[in-house]
Amino acid sequence: MKIIESWQEVQALSLKWKKEGLKVAFVPTMGALHEGHLTLLREGKRLGDKLILSIYVNPKQFGPNEDLSKYPRTKEADFKLAEDCNVDVIFYPSDKAIYPDGYQTNIEVTETTKGLCGEKRPGHFRGVTTVVLKLFNIVQPDVAIFGEKDFQQLVVIKTMVRDLNLPIKIVGLPTVRGPDGLAMSSRNRYLSKDERQAALSISKSLQVAKEMVKSGEADFAKIIAAVTKTINSTNLLKIDYIKICDPETLVELTKIKPSARILIAAFAGKTRLIDNYEL
Amino acid sequence: MKIIESWQEVQALSLKWKKEGLKVAFVPTMGALHEGHLTLLREGKRLGDKLILSIYVNPKQFGPNEDLSKYPRTKEADFKLAEDCNVDVIFYPSDKAIYPDGYQTNIEVTETTKGLCGEKRPGHFRGVTTVVLKLFNIVQPDVAIFGEKDFQQLVVIKTMVRDLNLPIKIVGLPTVRGPDGLAMSSRNRYLSKDERQAALSISKSLQVAKEMVKSGEADFAKIIAAVTKTINSTNLLKIDYIKICDPETLVELTKIKPSARILIAAFAGKTRLIDNYEL
Numbered sequence: 001m002k003i004i005e006s007w008q009e010v011q012a013l014s015l016k017w018k019k020e021g022l023k024v025a026f027v028p029t030m031g032a033l034h035e036g037h038l039t040l041l042r043e044g045k046r047l048g049d050k051l052i053l054s055i056y057v058n059p060k061q062f063g064p065n066e067d068l069s070k071y072p073r074t075k076e077a078d079f080k081l082a083e084d085c086n087v088d089v090i091f092y093p094s095d096k097a098i099y100p101d102g103y104q105t106n107i108e109v110t111e112t113t114k115g116l117c118g119e120k121r122p123g124h125f126r127g128v129t130t131v132v133l134k135l136f137n138i139v140q141p142d143v144a145i146f147g148e149k150d151f152q153q154l155v156v157i158k159t160m161v162r163d164l165n166l167p168i169k170i171v172g173l174p175t176v177r178g179p180d181g182l183a184m185s186s187r188n189r190y191l192s193k194d195e196r197q198a199a200l201s202i203s204k205s206l207q208v209a210k211e212m213v214k215s216g217e218a219d220f221a222k223i224i225a226a227v228t229k230t231i232n233s234t235n236l237l238k239i240d241y242i243k244i245c246d247p248e249t250l251v252e253l254t255k256i257k258p259s260a261r262i263l264i265a266a267f268a269g270k271t272r273l274i275d276n277y278e279l
Numbered sequence: 280m281k282i283i284e285s286w287q288e289v290q291a292l293s294l295k296w297k298k299e300g301l302k303v304a305f306v307p308t309m310g311a312l313h314e315g316h317l318t319l320l321r322e323g324k325r326l327g328d329k330l331i332l333s334i335y336v337n338p339k340q341f342g343p344n345e346d347l348s349k350y351p352r353t354k355e356a357d358f359k360l361a362e363d364c365n366v367d368v369i370f371y372p373s374d375k376a377i378y379p380d381g382y383q384t385n386i387e388v389t390e391t392t393k394g395l396c397g398e399k400r401p402g403h404f405r406g407v408t409t410v411v412l413k414l415f416n417i418v419q420p421d422v423a424i425f426g427e428k429d430f431q432q433l434v435v436i437k438t439m440v441r442d443l444n445l446p447i448k449i450v451g452l453p454t455v456r457g458p459d460g461l462a463m464s465s466r467n468r469y470l471s472k473d474e475r476q477a478a479l480s481i482s483k484s485l486q487v488a489k490e491m492v493k494s495g496e497a498d499f500a501k502i503i504a505a506v507t508k509t510i511n512s513t514n515l516l517k518i519d520y521i522k523i524c525d526p527e528t529l530v531e532l533t534k535i536k537p538s539a540r541i542l543i544a545a546f547a548g549k550t551r552l553i554d555n556y557e558l
Contacts, residue, residue, distance in 0.1 A: 007444055015446065019298060102528075104390040105408075105442035111383040129384075137444040163384035165286055165416040167294065249381075 001083050003090045007098075007138045010091045014052065014140040022049040026141035028132060031055040032072040032186035033081045036176040040145045041085035043173055047143045053082050054091040054135055056098065061127030067270075072189050091139065098134065106130050112159045112250050116152050116263055117274065120240055128153055129160050136161075136168060144168055149175040149183050151263060151276040155250055175275070177203065183275045195268040198236035202264055205230035206277040209244075209262050213279045218256050220244050231266060240265035240272065244279065280362050282369045286377075286417045289370045293331065293419040301328040305420035307411060310334040311351040311465035312360045315455040319424045320364035322452055326422045332361050333370040333414055335377065340406030346549075351468050370418065377413065385409050391438045391529050395431050395542055396553065399519055407432055408439050415440075415447060423447055428454040428462050430542060430555040434529055454554070456482065462554045474547040477515035481543055484509035485556040488523075488541050492558045497535050499523050510545060519544035519551065523558065 004010050025048025027040045044051045062068035113125040146154045154172045176184045181203035205227040212223050244253050247261045263276040283289050304327025306319045323330045341347035392404040425433045433451045455463045460482035484506040491502050523532050526540045542555040
């Protein structure tokens with residue numbers, strides 16, 4: 001496994017591999033790797049001849065009052081986990097390499113970024129699409145793998161790839177959960193014991209919604225009321241949003257359609273958690 | 280020479296060529312080809328093993344009161360000229376292929392687009408960078424060739440390519456002029472005989488600026504006054520801007536530095552003409 005800081009070197013290596021007819025798979029991350037990431041890496045290894053992992057905490061996708069400075073950085077552990085997943089290259093760039101002096105280009109996806117986290121975290125998705133496009137251009141992957149936990153991010157990236165005619169297949173994998181149902185997230189490390197316990201209500205509430213739809217409930221107001229009640233059963237969570245949306249456009253739905261998605265964001269203390277289910 | 284309307288087909292062909300080790304050169308145009316474009320094509324043939332020309336009048340780079348609908352379209356003549364330049368593929372897409380329903384992604388270059396035409400034509404460069412990035416992703420060129428007549432466009436595209444880590448070499452070629460000095464432009468077709476005669480003052484005025492710098496003049500206010508006077512010697516031109524700028528950042532200069540660039544935009548009737556010189 002090679003650890004490369006220079007984007008020029010990663011790009012040259014990937015272009016060389018592709019000329020040799022090898023298929024390049026890519027998993028972009030912010031590090032603090034957990035089982036969710038490892039699932040993406042294992043799928044990457046299966047889909048590509050070569051597997052590139054990037055670890056970069058992208059300042060452009062954090063708001064001014066968000067957790068950029070305290071975002072978990074676990075470099076040595078990440079490298080070990082990556083090696084166990086047979087990663088071929090870790091791209092591990094500096095801020096200076098990604099955003100050199102005079103940097104001035106942004107990617108804007110205007111519609112799928114409008115609601116949900118896009119509304120609550122202004123500028124977040126501009127930061128995501130900008131860095132992901134840069135990473136795609138550096139890594140030149142044939143396939144890139146993302147988790148469905150960040151469902152809006154996955155939709156926004158699919159939108160960008162389609163709109164910009166990129167020859168890259170985007171694969172989304174189901175959210176990996178702990179045995180108690182909590183969606184894996186690097187931010188779970190922030191949670192106190194009590195907060196972690198409370199956070200279980202999020203996946204529980206999604207399960208409630210799913211059961212209601214299964215048993216024929218079609219009134220979205222009733223579903224969202226039940227989800228709200230489940231989450232508010234603990235007083236340690238603060239709901240940021242609960243929405244049921246079209247899975248491709250993320251437009252809010254008023255009645256059920258196949259693969260409708262329920263999406264939630266909630267604060268446990270200062271930690272913002274997100275989760276979603278297909279209904 | 281193949282004429283291809285499908286972007287998927289062009290992309291697949293270019294990727295195949297690149298896997299075979301061939302170098303792909305690209306000249307993006309809006310058609311209405313003239314000697315300036317042909318110079319780019321000849322250089323493309325020299326620089327690449329395969330040469331792709333795109334002809335697409337991009338609606339996103341025209342303002343609401345600009346000349347989109349009357350922009351010259353000379354398809355048959357263009358195809359003939361391209362064939363004479365040994366173009367391998369003309370990419371000739373429809374609006375629907377470039378901006379399908381649900382299209383929603385824009386590229387913003389924030390600094391080099393600020394002044395000059397960027398200030399006078401709001402949204403113009405967002406349209407240019409968006410379509411050029413799409414065309415780059417479709418055509419997958421190793422090298423792309425642009426004319427210096429659209430000097431700000433060339434700088435903006437170089438900025439985008441650098442910022443987005445694209446593995447594409449951008450080549451700028453000197454403006455091609457008629458024997459009377461007028462910069463070649465598809466929009467020259469709009470000019471009446473009198474307007475065309477008046478338009479000669481633009482290149483003449485740039486020549487005046489160059490001579491002044493050569494003979495040691497360092498006061499930019501004096502140079503711009505002389506340029507203004509030359510252009511206003513005919514009453515058929517209306518100055519849009521005259522600026523002396525850094526050739527890389529396009530920041531306005533107050534004193535001379537190597538390769539400082541003087542840039543002009545002026546209206547001849549309804550026709551907006553631009554030109555520029557290295558001082």
